Amino acid sequence: MNIQGKKNQVLMVRSASVKKKPNPKKRGYNSKGKKKVNVAAKHGTNNNKKASKAPPPEERQCFECNNMGHWKRNCPEYLAKLKLNTWVFDTGCGYHIINVLQEPKSWRKLKQGDIELIIGDGKRVPVLATGTYHLSCPSGLEDSFDNCESCLAGKLTKDPFTHVGERSKDLLGLIHTDVCGPFITISRNHERYFVSFIGDYSRYVYVYLMKHKHETFEKFKEFQNEVEKQLDKSIKTLRSDRGGEYLSLKFLNHLKEHGIISLPTPPGTPQLNGVSERRNRALLNMVR
Structure with a gap:
């Protein structure tokens, strides 16, 4: 201890106390509100047993x-x-x-x-x-x-990861993204997921709520249109885990058309996408 x-x-x-609901299958119960029906009980196979009383x-x-x-x-x-x-x-x-x-x-x-x-x-x-x-x-x-x-040891999420990658030297040079959810508690508009886009250079984060994971592609295009026009720059690289929402044919074709390099992390290595993982944990702590 x-x-x-x-x-x-x-x-x-x-x-917490839970009230028992009436069982419609129970003998003598009438679900339509009429009088109870008397049903004769069948003779038991063993008449020697008697009900024990307190x-x-x-x-x-x-x-x-x-x-x-x-x-x-x-x-x-x-x-x-x-x-x-x-x-x-x-x-x-x-x-x-x-x-x-x-x-x-x-x-x-x-x-x-x-x-x-x-x-x-x-x-x-x-x-x-x-x-x-x-x-x-x-x-x-x-x-x-x-x-x-x-x-x-039980409070530790994982062993420390000491590898330090090269930091991007320009805005939109590298974008980290991850989808988090589903959550038991839904939002007012019934969203159960959120996707985050984090700039590696500025660490500025965009968060979008989603009802389903397949909305990730539309949220990325919304994010791309806003930041590229506001900053007058283009996204160079997108780093994500190997979630199916990032590996769909539409998503990959869109990245190729706009010259964006996709950098999915190797399987079983969430620490390589640590920027998004840590930010999602911080967001969830803020919500709680």
Whole structure:
């Protein structure tokens, strides 16, 4: 475990509840709103089995304290342990999530829809409040855990790439491009992709939203017409990955007609298109 810093960001969420929909295939259910139909149940093959019933309250035994009269979920000892052990820290993220109201130093209550978490099944859970919690170890010491190499390695996107290519010496001498998407959250106009065009000399970027990847060719022509007329220069080289949107016959013929050299990167080497990859990551962080 790697816990760095005295203060840890905490999110408090409310457990999501899902209402069960009526099952139209269930016996006795009438989907048209009429009276229920009584259907006689068939005789089972084994009549010796009987449905098990819950024991009466006085015969219930707790699996925590082994006393009679209550279950584990209502056991005072078990509830007391929950209050002491409700924190599960994930050192691989920037926030820690709890679903039980604790006592951090400061709670900042949020409005409905300010922050939402997407859980494993795709449902959204609203965040009720955020705050900071001062972490102290049982020994009374603070920042006492060693660095966890596994956690640090898990945060790395890839090993450093030290190769430095030659920088373009003129505007539009080299253009980097990449398509990013599809995204789960769509824009107001239902776009799920975006394509970026970055000048290697100026690092100026153009971003176009798209509904489909095949719109990349039209967006490139739109970008080309604007920059070539505004700068009174021509695009010399286009660097991209080996995406099908850049290798289509129409796209390649258009590049040949305008004297633009296509430089697709070798397979499995996204670092050679690092200018576009880093810029896309920066854009996504800004959106988030």
